[in-house]
Structure formats: structure tokens, C-alpha cells
Amino acid sequence: xxEQEMTEEQVKxxxxxxxxxxxxxxxxxxxxxxxxxKIAAGQVASKKxxxxxxxIAILDINPANPGHVLLxxxxxxxxxxxxxxxxxGHLARIAKGLSHVLLNSLKTxxxxxxxxxxxxxxxxxxxxxxxxIPRKENDKVGIEIVSGKFDEKKINEAAKAISDRxxxxxxAKAETKEEKKxxxxxxxxxxxxxxxxxxxxxxxxxxxxxxxIARLFK
Amino acid sequence: MTDCxxxxxxxxxxKAHKIYExxxxxxxxHPEPAVPGHLLIFPKTHHTIFELMPDSEAEHLFNLxxxxxxxxxxxxxxxxxxMIVQNGAAAGQEIPHFAMHIIPRNxxxxxxxxxxxxxxxxxxxxxxxxxxxxGCKNIGKIPVPEKKAEAKKTEAKEExxxxxxxxKKRENYLIKQLERMP
Ligand SMILES: [Zn+2]
Ligand SMILES: [Zn+2]
Numbered sequence: 453x454x455e456q457e458m459t460e461e462q463v464k465x466x467x468x469x470x471x472x473x474x475x476x477x478x479x480x481x482x483x484x485x486x487x488x489x490k491i492a493a494g495q496v497a498s499k500k501x502x503x504x505x506x507x508i509a510i511l512d513i514n515p516a517n518p519g520h521v522l523l524x525x526x527x528x529x530x531x532x533x534x535x536x537x538x539x540x541g542h543l544a545r546i547a548k549g550l551s552h553v554l555l556n557s558l559k560t561x562x563x564x565x566x567x568x569x570x571x572x573x574x575x576x577x578x579x580x581x582x583x584x585i586p587r588k589e590n591d592k593v594g595i596e597i598v599s600g601k602f603d604e605k606k607i608n609e610a611a612k613a614i615s616d617r618x619x620x621x622x623x624a625k626a627e628t629k630e631e632k633k634x635x636x637x638x639x640x641x642x643x644x645x646x647x648x649x650x651x652x653x654x655x656x657x658x659x660x661x662x663x664x665i666a667r668l669f670k
Numbered sequence: 671m672t673d674c675x676x677x678x679x680x681x682x683x684x685k686a687h688k689i690y691e692x693x694x695x696x697x698x699x700h701p702e703p704a705v706p707g708h709l710l711i712f713p714k715t716h717h718t719i720f721e722l723m724p725d726s727e728a729e730h731l732f733n734l735x736x737x738x739x740x741x742x743x744x745x746x747x748x749x750x751x752x753m754i755v756q757n758g759a760a761a762g763q764e765i766p767h768f769a770m771h772i773i774p775r776n777x778x779x780x781x782x783x784x785x786x787x788x789x790x791x792x793x794x795x796x797x798x799x800x801x802x803x804x805g806c807k808n809i810g811k812i813p814v815p816e817k818k819a820e821a822k823k824t825e826a827k828e829e830x831x832x833x834x835x836x837x838k839k840r841e842n843y844l845i846k847q848l849e850r851m852p
Contacts, residue, residue, distance in 0.1 A: 499799045502806040509806070511799055514787035518798050532736050540736060541729030548728050549809035551757060552721045557805035558798070562758020565720070565770075566783075569739055570750025573775040574784045585785070587761040593785045596762060597754065597771060599702035600780075610706035610746060610774075611687045611699035617745035618690055618738070 483528045488579035492526040502550065506542055509550055509584075516585045516593045519558045521550050524581040532569055532580055543582060550584050560586035564595050676712050676767040694727055695734055704773055704781055707746045711735055712769040720757045720768055735770050742774045750775035752783055 458466070473481060483489045490496040492508050499511035501521065512520040523546060529535045535543075551563040566583040568575040587593060678684040679698065687699040689709060700708040711731060717723045723731075739751040752773045756762035775781065790798075 499795060501799060501802040502809060504810070511795060511802070513795075514789065516785035516788065518788075518790055518794060519802060521802070533740050535736075537733050540732050544728045544732035545725045546809060547732075548720050548723065548725070550806070553802060553805035553809065555721065555758075557801045560760070562756070562761030562763065563720070564761045565753075565755035565757065567753035568750065569743075569752070570775065572748075572777050572779075573750030573752045573773075575750065585761075587758065589760045591760070595754065595756075595783055595785060597704050597756070597773070597783070599700075600704055602703065602706055607699065607703060607706045608687070611689060613745040614699075614707060614709070614738075614741050615689050617741040 479528060482530060482578060486528055486577075486579050488524055488577060488581070489528050492524070502546070504546070506539060507546055509546070512583070516583075516595070517560075517587065517591060519554055519560065519586040521554070521584040522581045523547055523550060523584060524579055529580045530578050531575075532567065535580060547582050547584055554584065554586045558586050561589060562587040564593075566595060674716060674767045675765045676769065677716050680714055690734075690738070692734075694730055697734070697738055700771070705775075705779060707742055707748070707774040709738055709742070709772040710769050711738060711772065712767055717768045718766045719763075720755060723768055731770065735772060738772050742772060746774050748774035749777055754783070 470478060470481070487496060491498045491500075491510060499513075500508060501511060502509035502523075506527075507523060507525050509521050509523045512522050523543060525535065525539055525543065527539070532540070547565055551565065554560050554563050564583070564585040564587055566585060585593065585595070675684065676696075679686045680696065686701065688696065689699055690697040694715070695711060695713055697709055697711045700710050711734060713723060713727050713731060715727070717727075720728070735753055739753065742748050742751050752771070752775055754771045754773065755769070756764075756771075757768075773781070773783070
């Protein structure tokens with residue numbers, strides 16, 4: 453998608469404006485700016501290949517390969533964490549269906565499902581989307597995951613930090629007896645922290661939203 | 671499935687740094703990561719490719735991936751995450767067991783995961799569009815390889831967690847079944 457160039461002052465003014473908006477106003481503002489909302493509403497033409505009540509799939513106009521599909525919710529969500537579980541589940545189902553269609557209809561040999569969260573990850577649109585990219589042997593599409601060279605210690609530290617983060621949250625429902633015990637021990641501590649944690653969560657949510665928009669406009 | 675690395679991990683024959691596990695899914699730290707914090711999420715059931723996974727597992731895996739990605743943001747102060755599925759050998763899949771990569775990202779981290787955008791002519795685009803439109807008519811109508819027993823198990827599990835949510839899930843399940851009818 454075409455990137456709009458803005459001067460430093462314009463970016464700053466915009467950021468100020470965004471900060472003063474309520475979450476509802478912010479979403480409305482994003483929608484007005486968003487080409488994909490217009491596509492979903494049928495106000496802008498696109499090569500639409502699939503549509504239901506909640507999502508739409510179109511062809512990327514600058515594809516990695518012919519048949520590169522963009523699947524997105526009709527509702528505007530800037531990033532994945534903002535999406536309701538049910539809707540994300542629906543997208544997962546449709547993504548699977550689309551991948552199947554690419555294999556069948558285009559006789560491709562594989563597909564990449566690609567999601568970018570944040571500009572650092574290559575997210576270019578302000579509207580959350582899932583890329584489904586048909587692949588063939590030696591097609592030279594650059595989606596290659598190459599192992600880096602890192603200290604064992606660094607790798608373990610990162611893994612531990614993520615584990616700790618998860619086990620400190622609701623997400624890690626203990627399944628085994630051992631884990632259950634650990635969970636119980638943890639619970640007391642958690643309960644004390646819960647209130648503060650919740651407030652923090654609220655904050656980070658808002659922050660992600662604002663940050664994200666600001667970064668997208670840079 | 672003797673040669674499947676993920677199944678070997680599940681059987682405990684191969685060591686792995688497990689990050690999270692539930693009834694259907696496992697998350698491990700990639701043993702040879704692109705960057706520290708690189709995770710792999712895979713279903714416990716051996717499905718070689720995405721298309722063979724039941725809907726319920728796919729839905730669960732994507733939502734779990736979202737939570738893992740948030741944990742990566744928070745724990746590592748990452749500026750972004752990529753979620754990538756390599757579906758089929760031509761797409762870079764090395765282990766014949768469906769998995770999703772979650773890769774923490776930062777500005778100038780040296781990772782190159784993006785493709786070179788191509789420009790197709792109108793005719794090429796239209797041909798592809800027509801073919802896919804036709805194929806997409808079957809989405810939602812393809813019978814999904816979901817075993818009834820499995821579906822029940824998931825429902826029961828949901829109930830344990832949160833009664834209110836289970837109610838909603840059941841509704842969705844009904845809607846899903848309706849959608850599947852031709
Ligand atoms: Zn939008
Ligand atoms: Zn396996």
C-alpha cells in the first residue's frame with residue numbers, strides 16, 4: 453500500500469490529536485483513514501475472492517506470488533490482540549479454507565500463512581490481516597526462517613522470561629497434578645497482585661493502540 | 671510417525687524447552703531460533719498440514735498464538751512479532767507436523783522475512799481471481815474432519831473453565847454446524 457509521507461510537525465500534531473481521543477473516537481478516526489475498511493464496505497474496488505458476514509479475502513495487488521491472498525475482518529482492528537477470540541477463530545478457519553483453495557485451484561505446492569504484528573515485523577496496513585501466500589519449489593519468495601547464532605544462555609533467558617510471563621497469567625491453566633500444586637502456591641501471590649495487574653493490562657492495551665497508530669503514520 | 675520431531679517431544683523421547691501445554695497444544699522454545707524468544711506452537715495430534723487440522727484445533731491454536739505473541743511483547747519488550755506457518759515443503763516446512771512460528775521482532779534485528787512485491791498484469795490477476803473465486807465457493811461447505819467425540823471433549827473442558835463461556839461456545843458450535851449444511 454502507498455505510504456503517506458508526513459512532516460515531523462504533522463506527525464506530532466496527529467499524535468497530540470490522537471491522545472485526546474476516546475477509544476471510540478479513535479476507532480472511528482482509524483476507520484475513516486483505512487483503505488481496507490472502504491474495501492470491506494465495497495466503497496473501493498478490489499479483487500475480492502471470498503466474503504462472509506465477518507470477513508473478506510482479496511488478492512494482494514503487489515503479491516509475493518500470483519494468488520497471494522489477504523484475509524481480514526470487516527470490522528476495523530489495528531492489531532491482533534484487539535480482536536475478539538471468536539472472530540480470530542473464525543479467521544483461522546477461513547484461512548485454512550483459503551489455503552486449501554490455493555492448493556486445489558492454483559496447484560501450488562505449499563502455502564505460507566504470514567502475520568505481522570507491528571511495523572518492526574513488517575506490518576504496513578492499519579487494518580489487521582492474514583497473508584496467505586501460495587508457494588512453489590524454488591520460487592525465491594523471501595520468507596525464510598534462518599537460525600541465528602546465539603548464546604545458549606541468551607536463548608534460555610528469553611524462553612524463561614516468556615514462560616514466567618505466561619505462568620503468571622490466567623492463560624496457564626495447570627493440567628497436571630504437579631503444575632496444579634505449583635499453581636495453588638502461586639495463587640495467593642497472584643491474588644494480591646491481581647488488582648494492580650489488571651490496571652496495568654488496561655494501560656498496556658491503550659498504549660499498544662496509540663503507539664501502533666503513531667508508528668504506522670511515521 | 672517415528673520420524674516426527676514434535677511427536678518425539680510429546681512422547682518425551684526428545685528434550686525440549688516447553689513453554690506452555692494444554693489438552694490440545696504445546697508451545698516450545700525453538701531449539702535453533704532465528705532470535706531468542708522464537709517459539710513453536712503445534713497441535714498434539716499429528717497433522718502434517720494445515721488443511722488436515724479440525725476447525726476447533728485451528729481456532730484454538732490461533733488464539734493461543736495471539737496470547738503467546740502478547741507474552742513475547744511483554745516479556746521481551748519486543749517491538750513486533752511475526753507468526754508464520756510453513757505449510758508444505760515448498761513453503762519451507764521441514765517437520766511433517768503442522769506448526770506455527772512466533773518470532774519476536776525489533777527494528778534492525780537483521781531478520782529478513784519479507785518478500786519482494788511483484789507486479790502482475792491485469793490479465794494474470796483476473797485469471798487468478800476467477801480461479802480462486804470459483805474455489806472459494808466451497809469454503810464452509812467442505813466437510814471438516816471433526817470427530818464428534820473430540821468436539822464433546824472440548825465442550826466439557828470449556829464448561830470447567832467458565833460456565834458462561836461454554837454457553838456461548840455451544841451456540842457457536844451450533845451455528846458452525848448450520849454453516850456446514852449445503
Ligand atoms: Zn480498517
Ligand atoms: Zn508428529
